[in-house]
Amino acid sequence: MNPDFPAKRRQAGMTLIEVLVSMLIFSFGFLGLIGMQARAVQVSMDSEDRSRAALLANDIVSAMWSQKTLSLSSTVVSDWQARVINQAASGLPGASGTVGAPDANGIVTVTITWRAPSRKSGEPDSQYITQVLMP
Numbered sequence: 001m002n003p004d005f006p007a008k009r010r011q012a013g014m015t016l017i018e019v020l021v022s023m024l025i026f027s028f029g030f031l032g033l034i035g036m037q038a039r040a041v042q043v044s045m046d047s048e049d050r051s052r053a054a055l056l057a058n059d060i061v062s063a064m065w066s067q068k069t070l071s072l073s074s075t076v077v078s079d080w081q082a083r084v085i086n087q088a089a090s091g092l093p094g095a096s097g098t099v100g101a102p103d104a105n106g107i108v109t110v111t112i113t114w115r116a117p118s119r120k121s122g123e124p125d126s127q128y129i130t131q132v133l134m135p
Contacts, residue, residue: 042118046126049092053112053128056084056092060099060110061132070102070134084112093117094125108132 060080064070077099083089084097094115102108112128119125 045118046116049114049116049126050128052090052092053114053126054130055090056080056097057110057112057128057130059083060097061130064108064132064134068134070106070108070132072099106133 060072060077063072063076063080067076080099081097083091084095085091087093092112092114095112096114097112098110100109100111108131110130110132113125114127115125
């Protein structure tokens, strides 16, 4: 009888266990990558919404500068608010836009609020606020 036979017999099945453990570790790593990718997409969408909000706010501020007044007509403001709401025309989901009246220092606050579809119900809405001062 071969003296190495009992040692080989004790190691039977060890390769299978090693393979199963390595597959388990690989699976956890892969699930982590999928989670990171999902989070990256969510952050990217939030960033895109913030960029659109900044562009929309810049729209109304440009109208103020071009007309050289902080008090725009209700038609101009309502047209702008319609663009903010209209998702088909670069608007935001569940959005609203407000243009405040000039304060004592002559500063107007433009606020855009929206709710991304990926937000949970308990989370607050996203907001972009900018202030305008006419020189």
